[in-house]
Amino acid sequence: MxxxxxxxxxxxxxxxxxxxxxxxxxxxxxxxxxxxxxxxxxxxxxxxxxxxxxxxxxxxxxxxxxxxxxxxxxxxxxxxxxxxxxxxxxxxxxxxxxxxxxxxxxxxxxxxxxxxxxxxxIPVVRTWLIETTAAQTHFGMELFGYSPGIVEGSNGYMSKFGFDPNETVTGRTTYIIMSCTGIGSMAIFGGLIAAVDAPLKRKVTPFVLSIGVIWFLNLVRNVFIGLASPWGWFQQDVFVYFVTEFMGAPADRTSYLVAHNFIAQSLSIVALLGITYLVVRLLPEVLEPLEEVLYILTGTEYDLADALGADVQGETDAAARTARSETGDD
CATH class of the missing domain: 1.20.120 (Four Helix Bundle (Hemerythrin (Met), subunit A))
Known part of the structure; x- marks a missing residue:
């Protein structure tokens, strides 16, 4: 989100x-x-x-x-x-x-x-996030042998990858915007971890882990899309037909749309589910708001600790015992 x-x-x-x-x-x-x-x-x-x-x-x-x-x-x-x-x-x-x-x-x-x-x-924060993400993405591209340089994009930030349109397959390039920084996904996990009732010391590890994994996977995603778009990795006829006929997009945007809207977004869902599981293992209290999300979606009460297995249930019970001992409630 x-x-x-x-x-x-x-x-x-x-x-x-x-x-x-x-x-x-x-x-x-x-x-x-x-x-x-x-x-x-x-x-x-x-x-x-x-x-x-x-x-x-x-x-x-x-x-x-x-x-x-x-x-x-x-x-x-x-x-x-x-x-x-x-x-x-x-x-x-x-x-x-x-x-x-x-x-x-x-x-x-x-x-x-x-x-x-x-x-x-806040402009200064927004600029720093976008341009830092662009610089890190460019470094990732350099690891694969590409060094297009960074120029000013149409959004006014130094966040556009300066591929020469005469040398690439599609003649297009990409630039980093706010949603490319991963801050939205980081905010989701930060919000969930901050909201639950648990000691601060048990929140630190899942917070750092989730933010770190999101940052790394988001960087991989940006490099993938940033190279797929200019170099036409998905300019095959079947994809071009779908994008032009059903999405009304120009043919030269095909690689970008396939890489960004279908491959990257689908894999992002899988990644977020995996990160959620890791966070739950470290901070079982996060299951409570997640159960509320499922109730809104389905109208059914769920016990996610039971559904995820005995290991998580044991960690949930241990967390409850720790909370009681820290408050003197036994």
Whole structure:
């Protein structure tokens, strides 16, 4: 889950501020306020405020549909953003109906926003993330014998790989944007880890591990896409036909779209599931908000500790015993 600012070409604005930014900040602000109310034991007001935050959060994702459909041309991300509104409204409904356990997931979203939105909206942080990621990706390309150099991209950052269009297969190149930095996925795991009730010392290892693995895999992804696009690794006729006929994209974008929208995004889902499993093994409390996600999706209660096997169940029990011993509760 990333939370990018809607590009100017499709963004609706309030004054000079994109509507997506307004909705995102409003939702995260409401989630944070609900979290504070819960900490102060005002549970019922926290539920109602979090319910409203979920609805606004869903509206934010709805504003992203034109971007993912018209510009990114990503079927996966378009479907996810379309599904976000009804799922978010349902989460709000469950909170209003008294499902207090959803407050943990709401708190996780609050922390995710606190991780992500400053990076997205503070210019100096945004510039550093994008240009550092571009430099690291270029270093990765050099390991494979390519050294195109970095030039200014259309987004105004030194993040475009300067392949000579007369020497490459497609004549195209790529540039790094905010969603290429991996900060969205990092925010997801950071938010989940921060939100659960566990001692800080047990949160450090899964946090560092998840951030490190995401950083490395994201770098591999950027190098793969950055080379596949100019050098036409997927310019075969069957892919060109699909991209031009069903996605309405130019033929020379085929390698980029196949590498980015289908291969990389599909493998990213697999990678995130693997990282989730590693985090759960180290911090079983993360299962609680994940169970809430499954309940929203299916309407069925799940015991993920039991489903994942005795090892995780044992770690969950051990974590509970550790928490009781640290609070004097036995």
């Amino acid at each position: 990333n939370m990018p600012t809607l590009p100017a070409s499709t963004a609706v604005t309030i004054g000079s501020i994109p509507l997506g930014d307004v909705l995102a900040w409003t939702a995260i602000g409401a989630f944070v306020a609900a979290m504070v109310l819960e900490w102060r034991d005002f549970v019922d007001p926290a539920r109602y405020l979090a319910a409203g935050a979920w609805v606004v959060f869903g509206l934010f994702w709805l504003t992203m549909v034109p971007h993912y459909y018209l510009e990114v041309k990503s079927p996966i991300q378009t479907l996810l953003t379309l599904a976000a509104l009804p799922l978010s409204v349902y989460a709000g409904y469950l909170l209003v109906q008294g499902r207090e356990s959803l407050l943990v997931l709401s708190n996780a979203v609050a922390f995710m926003g606190l991780f992500y939105l400053p990076a997205e909206t």
